Amino acid sequence: AERAGGAPSLRGAGGKSEGAGAGGARGGSGELLAVAVHLSARTSAALVQAVVDARMRKRQRGVYGPPLLGQRALVVIEDLSTPEPDAFGAQPPLELVRQLVERGGWHSPGGSSAGEFRKLADTNLVATMQPEAAGAARALPPRLRRHLLTLALEPASAASLARVYGSLVGHHVRDAPELRSIAPSLVRATVAVFHAARDSLLPTPSRPHYSFNARDVGAVALGLVSAPAAAVDGRRGFVRLWAHECARVFCDRLVSAEDERWFEGALQSAQREHLHLADAEVVASTRLLFGAFDFGLMPKARREVADDVGGGGGDHGGVGAPAAAEVGAPAAAHGDDGVPPDAGAGQDGGRRASTGAAAPAAVDVSGT
Numbered sequence: 577a578e579r580a581g582g583a584p585s586l587r588g589a590g591g592k593s594e595g596a597g598a599g600g601a602r603g604g605s606g607e608l609l610a611v612a613v614h615l616s617a618r619t620s621a622a623l624v625q626a627v628v629d630a631r632m633r634k635r636q637r638g639v640y641g642p643p644l645l646g647q648r649a650l651v652v653i654e655d656l657s658t659p660e661p662d663a664f665g666a667q668p669p670l671e672l673v674r675q676l677v678e679r680g681g682w683h684s685p686g687g688s689s690a691g692e693f694r695k696l697a698d699t700n701l702v703a704t705m706q707p708e709a710a711g712a713a714r715a716l717p718p719r720l721r722r723h724l725l726t727l728a729l730e731p732a733s734a735a736s737l738a739r740v741y742g743s744l745v746g747h748h749v750r751d752a753p754e755l756r757s758i759a760p761s762l763v764r765a766t767v768a769v770f771h772a773a774r775d776s777l778l779p780t781p782s783r784p785h786y787s788f789n790a791r792d793v794g795a796v797a798l799g800l801v802s803a804p805a806a807a808v809d810g811r812r813g814f815v816r817l818w819a820h821e822c823a824r825v826f827c828d829r830l831v832s833a834e835d836e837r838w839f840e841g842a843l844q845s846a847q848r849e850h851l852h853l854a855d856a857e858v859v860a861s862t863r864l865l866f867g868a869f870d871f872g873l874m875p876k877a878r879r880e881v882a883d884d885v886g887g888g889g890g891d892h893g894g895v896g897a898p899a900a901a902e903v904g905a906p907a908a909a910h911g912d913d914g915v916p917p918d919a920g921a922g923q924d925g926g927r928r929a930s931t932g933a934a935a936p937a938a939v940d941v942s943g944t
Contacts, residue, residue: 607644607647608647608648608649608650609631609642609643609644609647609648609649609650610649610650610652611627611628611631611649611650611651611652612652612654613627613628613651613652613653613654614654614655615653615654615655615656615658615659615669616655616658616659617658617659617660618660619658619659619669620668620669621668621669621671621672622685623669624669624672624673625672625682625685626685628651628696629694631643631649632649632696635697638692638693638694638695639694639695639697640681640694640695640696640697641696641697641698641699642698642699647698648698648699648700649696649698649699649700650699650700650701650702651676651699651700651701651702652702652703652704653673653701653702653703653704654703654704655704655705655706656670656673656703656704656705656716657705657706657714657715657716658705658714661714666717667714667717670716670717670720671717671720673701673703673720674717674719674720674723676696676701677701677720677723677724678723679693680695680696681693681694681695681696682694682696703724707728731790732790734764734767734768734771737763737767737770737790737793738760738763738764738767741763741766741793741794741797742759742760742763742764744797744801745759745762745763745797745800745801746759746760748800748801748805749805749808749814751805752805752806752808754810754811755805755808755810755811755814758811758814758815758851759800759814761850761851761852762800762814762815762818762850762851763793763797764850765818765846765847765849765850765851766793766796766797766818766822766846767793768842768845768846768849768850769822769826769842769843769846770788770790770792770793770826772842772845772846773788773792773826773839773842774788774789776838776842777830777835777838782831783831785829786829786830788826792825792826795821795824795825796818796821796822796825799817799820799821799824799825799866800814800817800818800821803817803866815847815851815853815859816859816864817866819843819847819859819860819861819864820861820864820865820866821866822843822861823839823843823861823864826839827839827840827861839861840860840861840862843860843861844858844860847859
């Protein structure tokens with residue numbers, strides 16, 4: 577809705593969007609002041625008004641606006657459809673937003689000017705929400721909806737996600753033919769895990785954070801490109817890194833053992849379907865640890881932290897528990913049998929000794 581004659585111009589937009597930040601520009605004339613308002617089921621109308629009014633300054637009697645001359649304010653409301661209805665079926669925060677769009681302002685809540693109508697000049701409004709059929713989203717009141725210009729964004733298809741993030745990961749490993757050949761399959765497997773989690777792990781009142789979107793696929797891809805191709809131990813190491821990143825992005829937010837078992841099954845199913853791995857080659861997400869530790873011995877990059885001292889026991893691709901030597905515990909200088917790592921014979925003993933060499937650097941970092 578727009579008003580002429582110097583009154584504020586307010587525009588509402590429904591539909592999920594991105595790019596409006598919580599911070600505000602504080603420069604001179606013509607810059608934008610962003611005011612972020614995050615709604616939830618318990619948000620009150622008074623809180624919404626207080627957040628917006630706190631960023632405004634009085635210009636003249638009954639007229640408020642951004643603090644700088646020539647500046648415009650953008651009120652960004654997240655999750656517009658989440659406030660719960662009261663006993664009478666109304667949603668007070670949304671009625672307040674409707675008044676802001678419809679009349680260009682609202683009444684002062686208290687103080688010496690209690691009840692005075694405040695116009696908000698040079699202020700625009702944009703709101704985002706999930707589709708009404710998703711999660712806790714509710715239908716907007718018709719009296720508010722009629723003022724809004726709705727922009728609906730279709731979710732990216734599986735093929736689009738695989739093409740976008742497959743290009744990014746493929747470019748990162750372009751100089752490693754062994755890794756480049758499996759990169760597209762890893763991205764497709766990530767998309768499969770994402771779709772399975774989105775469809776099966778639905779948000780509930782006890783776990784409202786079970787909300788998965790395409791950013792999770794990007795987070796896994798970012799983890800894959802955080803490790804230099806030269807630091808990845810071949811195809812097998814790349815699959816292990818991928819399993820670790822999937823567990824970090826998807827499994828770390830799960831709150832029950834049952835959900836974690838479900839994720840483990842989905843991860844192994846994706847490996848069989850998209851990576852064509854045999855049962856003996858499937859990587860489990862448990863007891864995987866990758867990190868970017870800076871001990872001054874090598875460039876800081878994401879690498880696997882694994883305990884080779886115990887002889888590679890375990891059922892997850894020959895890698896046992898995380899090595900204490902890698903994180904600075906002096907006790908890691910000996911294996912489970914009390915034999916120092918450099919006492920081994922042949923090539924394997926030399927590899928163990930070099931792996932344990934990170935311990936002194938870790939001790940130095942901790943100041944001992």
